[in-house]
Amino acid sequence: MNLFRLSASYxxxxxxxxxxxxLLLMLGVGTIVLLLILSRELxxxxxxxxxxxxxxxxxxxxxxxxVLAGVFHVDTPTGNIxxxxxxxxxxxxRVAQLIPISLGDSxxxxxxxxxxxxxxxxxxxxxxxxxxxxxxxxxxxxxDVAAKSGLxxxxxxxxxxxxxxxxxxxxxxxxxxxxxRPTGRxxxxxxxxxxxxxxxAHAHHEKENHDAAGARTDDDEREVTLALIKYRxxxxxxxxxxxxxAQTNLQAASPAFEAARLFSVFGLGxxxxxxxxxxxxxxxxxxIVVALYRAMDERQYDIAIMxxxxxxxxxxxxxxxxxxxxxxxxxxxxxxLLGHFAVSQIGVMSPNAAPLASAAWRLxxxxxxxxVLAIASGILxxxxxxxxxxxxxxxxxxxxx
Amino acid sequence: xxxxxxxxRRYGATLALRIDRWEAGTGERWLIAGPSGSGKSTxxxxxxxxxxxxxxxxxxxxxxxxxxxxxxxDRWRGRTVGFVPQRLHxxxxxxxxxxxxxxxxxxxxxxxxHRARATLTSVGLEKLLDRRPSMxxxxxxxxxxxxxxxVNGPALLIADEPTASLDDEHAARTLELLxxxxxxxxxxxVVASHDGRIxxxxxxxxxxxxxxxx
Numbered sequence: 059m060n061l062f063r064l065s066a067s068y069x070x071x072x073x074x075x076x077x078x079x080x081l082l083l084m085l086g087v088g089t090i091v092l093l094l095i096l097s098r099e100l101x102x103x104x105x106x107x108x109x110x111x112x113x114x115x116x117x118x119x120x121x122x123x124x125v126l127a128g129v130f131h132v133d134t135p136t137g138n139i140x141x142x143x144x145x146x147x148x149x150x151x152r153v154a155q156l157i158p159i160s161l162g163d164s165x166x167x168x169x170x171x172x173x174x175x176x177x178x179x180x181x182x183x184x185x186x187x188x189x190x191x192x193x194x195x196x197x198x199x200x201x202d203v204a205a206k207s208g209l210x211x212x213x214x215x216x217x218x219x220x221x222x223x224x225x226x227x228x229x230x231x232x233x234x235x236x237x238x239r240p241t242g243r244x245x246x247x248x249x250x251x252x253x254x255x256x257x258x259a260h261a262h263h264e265k266e267n268h269d270a271a272g273a274r275t276d277d278d279e280r281e282v283t284l285a286l287i288k289y290r291x292x293x294x295x296x297x298x299x300x301x302x303x304a305q306t307n308l309q310a311a312s313p314a315f316e317a318a319r320l321f322s323v324f325g326l327g328x329x330x331x332x333x334x335x336x337x338x339x340x341x342x343x344x345x346i347v348v349a350l351y352r353a354m355d356e357r358q359y360d361i362a363i364m365x366x367x368x369x370x371x372x373x374x375x376x377x378x379x380x381x382x383x384x385x386x387x388x389x390x391x392x393x394x395l396l397g398h399f400a401v402s403q404i405g406v407m408s409p410n411a412a413p414l415a416s417a418a419w420r421l422x423x424x425x426x427x428x429x430v431l432a433i434a435s436g437i438l439x440x441x442x443x444x445x446x447x448x449x450x451x452x453x454x455x456x457x458x459x
Numbered sequence: 460x461x462x463x464x465x466x467x468r469r470y471g472a473t474l475a476l477r478i479d480r481w482e483a484g485t486g487e488r489w490l491i492a493g494p495s496g497s498g499k500s501t502x503x504x505x506x507x508x509x510x511x512x513x514x515x516x517x518x519x520x521x522x523x524x525x526x527x528x529x530x531x532x533d534r535w536r537g538r539t540v541g542f543v544p545q546r547l548h549x550x551x552x553x554x555x556x557x558x559x560x561x562x563x564x565x566x567x568x569x570x571x572x573h574r575a576r577a578t579l580t581s582v583g584l585e586k587l588l589d590r591r592p593s594m595x596x597x598x599x600x601x602x603x604x605x606x607x608x609x610v611n612g613p614a615l616l617i618a619d620e621p622t623a624s625l626d627d628e629h630a631a632r633t634l635e636l637l638x639x640x641x642x643x644x645x646x647x648x649v650v651a652s653h654d655g656r657i658x659x660x661x662x663x664x665x666x667x668x669x670x671x672x673x
Contacts, residue, residue, distance in 0.1 A: 059560035059570045064553070071552035136552035363548040366507070367607070368537015368566040370530035456544050456619070 061373070065380040068357075069388075080389045086338030087393020087428055088400060089331065095401045097328050101321060101452045103128070107382035108243040110180055113299060115144060116284030121311030122194060122320065128159060128284040129313045131169050131244050135161050138281040139308055140376040141253075147287065147302070155180070160256040160284040163217035170217050170232070170249045172256030172282075178238065180286070181245040187211050188236030194254040197232040202412075209234050217259065230259060230326035242413065244325045245350055251281065324454035332450050341433065342389060346382055346439040354443050361447050362455035375444040379437060386436030388431050460485040460614065460647040461506065465514035468501055473616065476501040476670045478515075481664065483647055485614075490636060490658065491651040493667035499651040502667065503617055505583065507540050508532050520614045535637040535652045537566030541608030543618040543637070547600050549592035555579065555603050557587040562607045578610045579603070581643070582636060598629055602636065636661050646647045 062102055104385040107130055115127045119136030126133035136186065141158060148156040157180060171177070176188050178198070188211040191198060197210050209215060218443035240246055257280060288309075289295065294314075302310040361374045396419050404414030466478040483489055484656050491499050504510035505517060508524045517524045520539055527535050549558050559575040563571035579585060582602040592600055601621070608616060618637055622630035634650075641648035649659070658664070664672040 059557060059562040064550075064561065067550075067557070234541050248527035297587075359546070360550050363544065363550070364561075364565055365533060366509070366536065366540075366544070367562045370532050370533045372530065373565070373601045453500070453509040456509075456542075456548070457500035457504070 060402045061376055061380055061385075065384055066125030068353075068377070072353060075345075075349040076385060078393065079342050079349060079385060082148045082338055082342035082345055083386065083389025083432070084392040084396055086335050086342055086430065087390050088336065088342075089335035090188045090428065091394055091397025091425065092400050093328050093332050093335065094424055095397065095414075095418065095420075096404075097325070098422065099417055100324070103413070104317045104321065106242065108317050109243075110288055111286045111313050113286060113287040113302075114284055114295070114311050114313060115139070115147065115302060116311075118307065118309045121309060122316045122341065124284060124309060124321075125313045125316040126313045127161065127245075128286060131171075136309070138283055139285075141280040141282045143306060143308060144282055144285040147285070150298070152290055152298050153287055154290040155286075155288040157286045158253060159227075159284050159286065160253050160281075161283040163258060163259060165215050165249060165374055166203075166207045166215050168200075168207070168247055168249050170197070170251060170256070172251055172253040174253065176288075177250060178245070180288075180364055181241055181243050182239045183243075183245050185236050189254045191235055191250070191365040194252060194258045195230055195232050196235045196251060196255070197267075198236035198250045199234055200238050200240060200246040200248045200250070203249055204237045209237075213236060224295050233444055253280075289367040297364075329406045331397050339340060339431075343386070343435040343439045345386055346436070347442065350378060350382060350440060350443040351446075354446050357447075358384045358455050359427070361450050362452045365450070365452040366456060374447045374450075378444045378447055382440035382443075383436035385430045386439070387429065390428045390432030395430065396426055396442070460487070461517070461519040463505065463512075463517050464513045464515055466505065466517065468498075468505060468510065468515045474670055476505070476667075478502070478665075478672055481665060481672070483649070485647055486642070486645055488641070488648045488661050489650070489665060490661035491649065491665045491667060492658065492665075494653050496665040496669075497653075498670040499667055500619065501670075502665070503542075503619055503649070503651050506615070506617065507542060508536050527604065534567050537562075538568070539610060539614050540576055541599075541611065542612035543581040543616075544605045544621060545609045545620040549595075549600060549603055549607075551592050553593060555578075555584060555595070557594065559607050559610050566611045568611060573605075575610055576605045581640070582606045582630055585597050590643040597624070598600045598632070601626050601633060602626055603635055605640055609644055609646070612644045613646050616641045617650050618648075618650045618656070619650055621650060622652060622657055627656065629656065630656055 064426050093430050098187050108383050111129055116128060116135060117137030117139050127135040144158055147153055155176065157174055161169060163170040186201070204210060211234055213432035214231050216231045220281065238245065299310040299312060302308050364374050395432045403416050404411050405413065405418055460483050463478050463481040466476065468476045469475065481624060491502055493499055501510065505512055506519065524532070550561060556575060556579065559579060560570045560572065562654060563570045563575065576585070576588065579588060582605055584602050584606065587595065587599060592603065595603065602606065605644065616637065621633050623638060625633060637648060637650065638660070
C-alpha cells in the first residue's frame with residue numbers, strides 16, 4: 059500500500075467521469091501535438107524545397123504564385139518569359155547560378171519540368187539508375203514518381219497538357235532514361251527533361267491546335283517559364299530583385315519572403331486551432347475540478363478515516379493532488395500518442411503527405427512542455443478539493459456518521 | 460493506561476463535556492454510556508487527540524496529548540489508537556486486504572501483508588481478502604473495520620456505537636469480537652454506546668448525561 063496505489067484506486071473507481079475527462083484532455087493535447095507536428099513538417103518542407111533558391115524570375119504577376127509554381131511546384135505559373143532575357147541575367151556578376159525551367163505538361167499528376175541538368179545537383183539528387191537526358195523526350199523521373207507510377211528506365215509515357223492532367227494529350231511520348239534517388243525534396247515528385255522537349259512538344263501542339271501556349275522553335279524567340287537564381291553573395295538581395303522588377307519585363311520573387319508570407323497566413327489558422335485545443339484542455343482541467351469537488355462529499359468520510367488512521371493533513375491533500383496529477387498526466391500522454399498516431403495516419407492515407415508517416419513519431423521539444431503543463435493543471439485542479447481536505451473536521455465527520 | 464483530568468470542552472459558551480477525572484488501566488473494558496448528545500462522541504474525540512480540551516490534561520500511554528502537534532499527533536494516533544467508527548467508513552475503492560494495509564501504511568509502519576492476512580483471518584475473513592467493501596454484508600464490513608482498527612496492535616481500541624443497528628445475535632457477536640481482539644493485543648477497550656443490551660459486558664462504566672459524568 060502506498061499513496062500512489064491509493065490515488066490510482068480512486069482514479070479507477072470514478073469510472074465514467076474519469077474516462078470523459080481523460081478523453082477531453084486527450085483530444086485537446088492530441089490536437090495541439092497534431093498542429094505542432096504539421097506546422098513543423100510544413101515549415102521544414104517549405105524550407106527544404108526553397109533552400110538554395112535566392113530568387114525566382116518569371117513573368118509579371120503574383121510573386122507568391124511565381125514561387126509556388128517554380129519552387130514548390132504547386133501552382134500554375136504566371137506566364138512565360140523570353141529565354142534570352144533570362145540568360146542575360148546569367149552574366150550578371152551577382153548571380154552564381156541560374157537554372158531555367160519550363161513548365162506546362164504533366165503525367166499522372168506529376169509535373170514534367172524542362173530544365174538543365176544543374177537542377178539535379180541543385181536539389182542534391184543523384185541518379186539511382188540510367189543516365190541524364192541527351193535528346194528531346196528523354197526523361198529522368200524523381201523517386202516518388204518512379205515508385206507511384208511504376209515508371210522505370212526504358213518506360214514510355216505520354217505527357218498531357220496542363221499541370222494537373224485532364225488536358226489534351228501530346229503526340230510524342232517520353233522515354234524514361236534515368237531514375238533519381240529519393241531526396242525528401244520536391245524533385246522526388248518531378249519528371250525532369252531537357253528544355254528542348256518542352257519546346258518540341260509545344261511546337262507540335264501549336265501546329266495542331268493553333269494554340270499560343272508554349273514556345274516557338276525559333277532560337278531568339280524561345281521562351282521558358284521561369285528561372286531559379288542563386289546569388290554569389292547575400293549582398294545581391296539589396297539591388298538585384300528591385301533592378302529586375304523595375305528595369306525589365308520580368309518579375310523577381312524571393313522564395314524565403316513568399317514562404318514566410320504564406321506561412322504567416324497559414325500560421326493564423328494554426329493559432330486559432332491551437333486556441334481551440336487549449337480550450338479543450340482547460341475544459342478537461344475544469345472537469346477534473348468538478349469531478350474531484352463533487353467526489354469530496356463522499357470522500358470526506360474516507361479522508362476523516364485516513365486522518366483517524368494516522369494520515370497527516372499534508373498526506374490526505376497529497377492523495378487528492380496525486381490523483382489529479384495522475385489523471386492529467388495520463389490524459390497528456392494519451393494525447394501525445396493520439397497526436398502522433400493521427401499524423402502517421404494522415405501520412406498513410408494521403409499520398410501527398412507520405413513523408414509524414416515517417417516523421418510522425420519524431421518527438422518535439424514542446425512535448426516536454428505539454429507534459430509539464432498537464433501536471434501543473436492537474437495540481438491546479440486539485441487545489442480547491444485539497445484545501446477542503448486539509449480543513450476537514452475529522453471528529454465531526456466521524457461523529458456525523 | 461489513560462488519565463483525563465479536569466477536562467472541560469466548550470463550544471463557545473456551551474459546555475459540551477466536563478470530566479473531573481477519568482482513569483483507565485491497561486486491558487480494562489470501558490463503556491461510555493448515555494443518550495445521544497450526552498457527550499460520548501466528544502469524549503472519544505478527546506481520547507484520540509482529534510479534539511483538544513478547552514482545559515485539563517489528557518495522558519494516554521504515558522503521552523501527554525497537549526505536547527503533540529500536527530503530523531506527530533496524527534502519527535501517534537495511528538500507532539496507538541484503533542478506532543471502529545459507527546458507519547465503518549471502509550475505503551470503497553480498495554479491497555478488504557488493502558483497507559487493512561492502508562491502516563498500516565497511514566500509521567507510518569511498513570506494510571506487512573502477513574500480519575494483515577493474519578488479522579483478517581482472526582476475524583474470519585480469510586476468504587474475502589479481494590472483495591470490495593460494497594460486496595460485503597454489514598457484519599462482514601464491521602469485521603473488516605475491526606481488523607483495520609487492531610492491525611497495528613493499538614494500546615487503545617475504541618468503538619463508536621458498534622451495535623446500534625444490529626440484532627441481538629449480531630450485537631453479541633460484535634461485542635465478543637471487540638473484546639477478544641482487545642485481549643489479543645492487550646488493549647484497553649472503550650466502547651461508546653447508548654445500547655442497553657451490552658451494559659452487562661463491561662466492568663467499568665462512564666455514564667454521561669448532558670455533558671457531565673453521572
